[in-house]
Amino acid sequence: MEHLKEWIEQVLNDNGCSLYELEWLKEEVTPILRVSIEKKGGSVDLDTCTQCSDAISAMLDEKDWNDNEYLLEVCSPGAERELKNYDQIKAQENGYVFVKLKNPKQGVDQVFGDLVHVEPEVITLSYKVKGRPKKITIEMDNIQLIKTAVKL
Template identity: 70%
Template structure:
């Protein structure tokens, strides 16, 4: 899978995209190779997905990656997506996020706000309570779930 990841990352570079997530789903009726792509700034439309899909498909054919039947699915990770790795959290810096805590602190068990700081140990989320600006510093070990969110 490591070679596959590297090959896909190289194929995406020409379109200014990066690999968000790579999933191999062999237990589906027809196996699926799902490639989620993103651009810095977050905009990925159908045209970008099509270009990336064509590039990845051509590369996979050239590398003769898999001799069994499978479907290639290239998609955007979506506006509201779970951030599963440190790199994904770091990539969401300055984005609006939802964070659910394992152990509530100061009566807070979840927070919606702007991700303003990321370090290996903690994150800082800026949010408002009754119009007043607040900041929550959350230890990485205390995060049950973190995802990008749509600000309404």
């Protein structure tokens, strides 16, 4: 399983997508290899999942990756998904996010806003309170949860 992630990332890259998360669910009756994908510059639809699933399946068969029975599941991580590392957060720069803080800052313990700037140590959000624009800079180590959000 040591090269599995690299192999899958290459196949996804060749198909205009990137890897969001790779999970090996061994506790299921039939183990599941779940590949959550994102599409560069667009949304993931059923056709994209099918295309990537076919390509990953062919690659895994060619490499004779696993002798045991398993299911391959290729899916979207969803519209509102947790951002788990710096690269995922950076990729959402200029996007709309929800942030829950460990310790309140400027009277805020959670905020929906536009992610206007991302650095390794801090993020900056632009948001509104009663129609008035505000900005907040949050240290990465003060983020309890950050996820993409849908603007209503």
